[in-house]
Amino acid sequence: MTMQQDIRGLEVTTASATAVSHLDNAVADYLDYGQNASSEVKAALEADPDCALAQCYRGYLLMMLENRAVFPKIQQALDNLANIPDGLNRREKLHAEALQAWVKGDLMNACLSWEAILNEWPRDVMALKLHHTMAFYTGRSHVLRSVVAGVLGEWDADMPGYSNVQGMYAYALEECGEYAEAERWGREASARNPGDLWAIHSVAHVLEMQGRYAEGSKWLDYPAEHWAKKNFFKAHVWWHNALFSLAQEDFGKALNIFDSELSSVNSDKYVDVSNQAALLKRLEIAGVDVGERWDALAAHSETRIHDHILPFRDA
Incomplete structure (x- = not known):
């Protein structure tokens, strides 16, 4: 098998x-939530159509859409992996196993495959990010923290993606209630990479967990164009901004964020649907008249009601 090395020195089977x-x-x-x-x-x-890692990445990105309509394309990626003539190295085989488990809805075994990768190749930041996401979705906060903590010693500040690893560690700490350390790591990561x-x-x-709502509003007070090149996740960050406004009873600002940054995307993506539903319900609980805003959301939701791919979103 012919090997090349990626930017972090990991071997990839390709000429x-x-x-x-x-x-x-x-x-x-992907780490910076871009669109490319x-x-x-x-x-x-x-x-290289026979690049196994590229086939895995294609499957991963399609799975992140959480849309059964793209499952035939994911199966094609798996079929392509099975027919690669030169075979896969061990890391690539584990990525393929993770993708297979994920497609079957077996998030635990997908995470175990990513953990196996990280035990041998702690700089595989794609495996780390995917594990991070799915460990969160399955409610395993301490696993979230321990896995990122376990690879940190193999990273240094000069490595591409280091700030992203810092950001993951910050989130893991926050989910475990270690707020001071989480804030320190998160602020350092965002200072190193303001686009993260x-x-x-x-x-x-x-800031939300500690009830520091005014600080939260200030922290997220970015001009809309600042995140123009980011993908759908930017709307979720705007959702947090709306929650800070809601907590301070600035209902007008919360509704403005809904209209300008959440519903304006006109999307049936699971993140967009959950952002909007979660904000509208909170506004109604607070006694705010949201008008007919549920109607467009209901139309988007109807097209995805039978997907049932991610329990976190179903709940």
């Missing part, structure tokens, strides 16, 4: 340095 470069770009974009990860993976597959929405989001969680 194409171009494919690896596109995968590096895809990971960087899928196109970078597509470019990697154009450079996860680090920004992690600090927002701390």
Whole structure:
């Protein structure tokens, strides 16, 4: 098998340095919640259709849509993996196993595969981010923290993605109630990389949990165009901004955020639906008349009502 090395020194089974470069770009974009990860993976597959890691990444990004309509494309990626002539190295096999488990709805075994990767390759930041997301979705806060803590010693500040690892650690600490340390790590991560929405989001969680609502509003007081190139996750950060406004009984601002940053995306993505439903319900509990805002949301929700892919969202 011909190997190339990625930007963090990890081996990738491919003869194409171009494919690896596109995968590096895809990971960087995914970590920073950009809009180009899928196109970078597509470019990697154009450079080498038999690049196993690119096939795994394609499957991962499609799974993140949490939409059964794309499952045939995910199955095609799995079929392509099974037919790669030169085989897969051990890390790639574990990624393929994680994808297979995820498609089956077996998040625990998917996480175990990512943990196995991180035990041997602690700089595999894609495995780390995916594990981080699914450990959170399955409510395992202490696993969330221990896995990130376990790889930190293998990272340093000069490595690409280090600030993203800091942001993940901040969120894990916050979920475990270690608010002071979480805030410290999150602020350092966002200072190192001001575009890291996860680090920004992690600090927002701390401020919300501690009832520091005015500080939270100030922390998230960005001009809308600042996040123009970010993907759908930016709306969730705006949702937190609306919660800070709601807590301070600034209902007008909360409704303005709903109209300008949440409902304006006109999307049936699971994150967008849950952001809007969660804010509207809170506003109604507070006695705010939300008008006909539920109607458009109901229309979007109806198209996805039978997906049932992610228990966290179903709940």
